[in-house]
Amino acid sequence: MKNKKYHHGDLRNSLIEAGIELINREGASKLSLRKVAALCGVSQAAPYSHFQSKDDLLDAMRDYVIEQFIAVLENSIQGCKEQDNPQLLIEMGKSYVMFFIKNPQYYPFVFSQQCMEVNLSLDGDDTGNFPPFQLFKMKAVPILSKLGMSKEKIEDAIISSWATVHGLASIATMKNVHYDKDWETKIEDIIRNK
Amino acid sequence: MKNKKYHHGDLRNSLIEAGIELINREGASKLSLRKVAALCGVSQAAPYSHFQSKDDLLDAMRDYVIEQFIAVLENSIQGCKEQDNPQLLIEMGKSYVMFFIKNPQYYPFVFSQQCMEVNLSLDGDDTGNFPPFQLFKMKAVPILSKLGMSKEKIEDAIISSWATVHGLASIATMKNVHYDKDWETKIEDIIRNK
DNA sequence: AAAAATATCTTTACATTGTTAAGATTTTAT
DNA sequence: ATAAAATCTTAACAATGTAAAGATATTTTT
Numbered sequence: 001m002k003n004k005k006y007h008h009g010d011l012r013n014s015l016i017e018a019g020i021e022l023i024n025r026e027g028a029s030k031l032s033l034r035k036v037a038a039l040c041g042v043s044q045a046a047p048y049s050h051f052q053s054k055d056d057l058l059d060a061m062r063d064y065v066i067e068q069f070i071a072v073l074e075n076s077i078q079g080c081k082e083q084d085n086p087q088l089l090i091e092m093g094k095s096y097v098m099f100f101i102k103n104p105q106y107y108p109f110v111f112s113q114q115c116m117e118v119n120l121s122l123d124g125d126d127t128g129n130f131p132p133f134q135l136f137k138m139k140a141v142p143i144l145s146k147l148g149m150s151k152e153k154i155e156d157a158i159i160s161s162w163a164t165v166h167g168l169a170s171i172a173t174m175k176n177v178h179y180d181k182d183w184e185t186k187i188e189d190i191i192r193n194k
Numbered sequence: 195m196k197n198k199k200y201h202h203g204d205l206r207n208s209l210i211e212a213g214i215e216l217i218n219r220e221g222a223s224k225l226s227l228r229k230v231a232a233l234c235g236v237s238q239a240a241p242y243s244h245f246q247s248k249d250d251l252l253d254a255m256r257d258y259v260i261e262q263f264i265a266v267l268e269n270s271i272q273g274c275k276e277q278d279n280p281q282l283l284i285e286m287g288k289s290y291v292m293f294f295i296k297n298p299q300y301y302p303f304v305f306s307q308q309c310m311e312v313n314l315s316l317d318g319d320d321t322g323n324f325p326p327f328q329l330f331k332m333k334a335v336p337i338l339s340k341l342g343m344s345k346e347k348i349e350d351a352i353i354s355s356w357a358t359v360h361g362l363a364s365i366a367t368m369k370n371v372h373y374d375k376d377w378e379t380k381i382e383d384i385i386r387n388k
Numbered sequence: 389a390a391a392a393a394t395a396t397c398t399t400t401a402c403a404t405t406g407t408t409a410a411g412a413t414t415t416t417a418t
Numbered sequence: 419a420t421a422a423a424a425t426c427t428t429a430a431c432a433a434t435g436t437a438a439a440g441a442t443a444t445t446t447t448t
Contacts, residue, residue: 007414007425032405042426045407049425054406108308114301115369124372153387156380159365160387164354167361171353175309178318186350193347193354201396201443226434237398239436244396248435394445405434415424 012050012060014040019061028109033057058113065106070131072099077139086143092136093165093191100169101183107173122155133162164191206244206254208234213255222303227251252307259300264325266293271333280337286330287359287385294363295377301367316349327356358385 008014018039022031033054034044051057076095080088100107117128122141126134137158144154168190172183202208212233216225227248228238245251270289274282294301311322316335320328331352338348362384366377 011425033407034405043428044405045409045428046426048407108306111364112302112306114364114367118365118368118371120365120371120373156384156387159362160358160384163361163365163384164358165361166364167357167359168353170305170308170360170364171312171314171357173308174312177312177314179314190350190354190357193350205396227436228434236396238434239399239438240397242397242436390448392445392447394443396441396443398441399439401438402436403434404436406432408429408431410427410429412427413425415422417422418420 008040008042008046011040011042011046015047015050015057016061016064019057020064023061023105023109024103027105028112055113062110062113065110066131069099069106069110070135073132073135084143084146086147089136089140089143089161090188090191092139093161094187096132096136096165097169097172097187098184100173104173104175107169111170120155120159122151122158136162202234202236202240205234205236205240209241209244209251210255210258213251214258217255217299217303218297221299222306249307256304256307259304260325263293263300263304264329267326267329278337278340280341283330283334283337283355284382284385286333287355288381290326290330290359291363291366291381292378294367298367298369301363305364314349314353316345316352330356 015036019031019036022035022039033047036057037044037047040046047057051060072095073092076091077083077088080091082088116130118133119126119129122137126137129137140158140161141154144157149157168187171177172179209230213225213230216229216233227241230251231238231241234240241251245254266289267286270285271277271282274285276282310324312327313320313323316331320331323331334352334355335348338351343351362381365371366373
């Protein structure tokens with residue numbers, strides 16, 4: 001490791017993390033490529049050695065955040081004793097919402113480009129499917145099947161559940177939302193109320 | 195009405211409508227103040243006689259879209275024979291989702307600035323509350339009360355229902371979402387599955 | 389009706405931004 | 419060691435939001 005280095009060494013990852021840092025500081029709307037480069041101590045054009053465009057960097061940052069998101073969801077799954085109990089789906093839902101409540105800037109960022117692949121159907125190819133939804137689907141199908149639901153009902157239930165949880169995350173992370181109760185303790189009631 | 199006019203005559207409204215036109219054409223992310231001005235045939239700085247900033251124009255455009263949105267919701271209410279039947283809430287939900295399915299560019303635009311006022315509580319001041327939610331709340335409370343639900347349950351149910359519908363709108367308007375069924379006919383099943 | 393005040397618009401200018409091009413420096417491959 | 423490739427810098431461009439100064443039209447006042 002040299003002190004003054006022409007080459008940064010790990011610029012690609014540094015740009016991703018610096019970008020996420022800036023998003024947490026002042027939101028995705030105020031992020032600029034040049035600020036990210038400056039935060040990494042490189043010139044304005046340096047990012048173009050690692051990303052084709054600003055959107056390309058944003059995509060990589062999104063992947064990075066979604067990886068954290070997936071880790072949180074999987075952690076909540078492993079916290080469940082019974083892998084075939086419907087409660088597992090509730091726990092996933094709670095984690096889904098809480099992830100964005102704990103990182104409010106992430107919601108508008110992750111879903112700003114509304115162009116992620118989403119396959120709602122139970123059939124079809126799940127490669128490239130929005131990973132959090134794919135994970136939820138994968139866990140939900142056997143659990144709901146065991147309850148004796150028809151395939152069509154299962155598909156509807158999965159879409160409905162995801163919509164509820166996703167909508168809750170959207171609402172809870174709005175800047176001027178007023179809610180006197182504590183989300184963490186209240187959220188299960190709200191999901192169950194379905 | 196003069197042919198060549200230094201003064202536009204109705205520039206404020208024209209800017210709002212031109213802006214919405216551009217959003218429908220190429221999405222909110224690609225909208226610029228200068229393009230809006232050009233579409234109205236005025237100079238780049240002309241909008242500043244009517245709006246303090248680009249965000250100020252965007253706010254006015256949002257209000258304009260929300261007015262249309264409210265009109266659609268109220269129309270669906272008036273289409274219901276029984277004003278105290280829970281089916282009315284389903285109809286509102288369908289209209290909520292369908293409004294954004296019919297105008298896919300509106301969803302990311304209306305909710306991009308996640309800073310609208312939202313009061314989730316049944317108590318408290320509803321002035322300034324996000325009008326579509328306020329309307330839903332207003333209609334839901336008496337209907338759910340009649341079903342014998344407690345106040346707390348009602349609040350939970352309203353939040354849950356709005357989250358579901360709002361989440362459905364978010365998901366259905368994603369660009370790369372694959373769904374082989376027809377939303378219009380399927381959406382009620384999905385909402386009911388709650 | 390004339391003059392003054394105001395509203396609406398234009399032109400010019402500037403800073404910020406994404407992006408490209410040309411070239412410098414370092415690392416890697418031969 | 420030399421060539422090739424990767425990584426970075428500086429300089430420049432077009433698009434954008436916005437401010438300032440001034441022109442033109444409209445409204446208000448007298």
